[in-house]
Amino acid sequence: EVQLVESGGGLVQPGRSLRLSCAASGFTFDDYAMHWVRQAPGKGLEWVSGISWNSGSIGYADSVKGRFTISRDNAKNSLYLQMNSLRAEDTALYYCAKDMDYGCSSTSCYPLDYWGQGTLVTVSS
Amino acid sequence: EIVLTQSPATLSLSPGERATLSCGASQSVSSSYLAWYQQKPGLAPRLLIYDASSRATGIPDRFSGSGSGTDFTLTISRLEPEDFAVYYCQQYGSSPRTFGQGTKVEIK
Numbered sequence: 001e002v003q004l005v006e007s008g009g010g011l012v013q014p015g016r017s018l019r020l021s022c023a024a025s026g027f028t029f030d031d032y033a034m035h036w037v038r039q040a041p042g043k044g045l046e047w048v049s050g051i052s053w054n055s056g057s058i059g060y061a062d063s064v065k066g067r068f069t070i071s072r073d074n075a076k077n078s079l080y081l082q083m084n085s086l087r088a089e090d091t092a093l094y095y096c097a098k099d100m101d102y103g104c105s106s107t108s109c110y111p112l113d114y115w116g117q118g119t120l121v122t123v124s125s
Numbered sequence: 126e127i128v129l130t131q132s133p134a135t136l137s138l139s140p141g142e143r144a145t146l147s148c149g150a151s152q153s154v155s156s157s158y159l160a161w162y163q164q165k166p167g168l169a170p171r172l173l174i175y176d177a178s179s180r181a182t183g184i185p186d187r188f189s190g191s192g193s194g195t196d197f198t199l200t201i202s203r204l205e206p207e208d209f210a211v212y213y214c215q216q217y218g219s220s221p222r223t224f225g226q227g228t229k230v231e232i233k
Contacts, residue, residue: 037170045213050220059220059221107222108218112170112172112215112217115169115170117169
């Protein structure tokens with residue numbers, strides 16, 4: 001059974017940093033591109049970042065480019081999101097999600113078929 | 126960046142009725158790489174349709190997708206009580222991936 005479990009969320013002051021993690025199980029993690037998607041309270045979905053299976057291709061939304069860094073550790077079946085210079089508008093539930101199929105050498109191949117339950121990030125003073 | 130615009134924002138229908146949801150793209154979606162997701166309150170999104178018209182695993186055949194280029198449609202042939210939710214389209218053919226703002230299907 002595929003499982004994606006996010007952690008690392010919490011309350012943080014504007015301008016500070018936070019690192020999110022996603023622990024994956026139930027599939028061959030290093031075959032799949034992975035993504036972070038966020039949802040502000042009461043709002044819609046926003047794709048944040050994606051990373052190919054071998055970290056060779058990485059993409060970001062314009063709203064986080066230069067502040068957030070996605071990475072993965074295939075030996076640990078884990079995905080990460082380093083978030084720096086956090087702003088109030090980064091407040092959201094952050095989901096980890098996997099590509100539906102494997103072998104994508106970019107971040108633009110497949111839809112997202114499994115999602116975690118999310119970790120809440122609140123940016124406030 | 127491809128902007129996706131969904132309409133209507135809210136659809137008020139009764140169980141058994143047909144639902145038609147639209148998703149328009151600001152430019153052509155590469156290879157019809159367009160997906161539809163369903164989201165219920167407090168839950169993560171669920172993949173319904175990919176490649177514009179292919180149903181994901183386990184999705185009932187009352188859900189169907191169509192379209193190409195810049196105009197896409199999700200149709201629910203006969204609404205079941207569990208179908209009342211918010212639906213999002215997403216293009217995954219170019220980076221950054223983008224979502225539409227969502228259509229809420231509510232009970233009339």
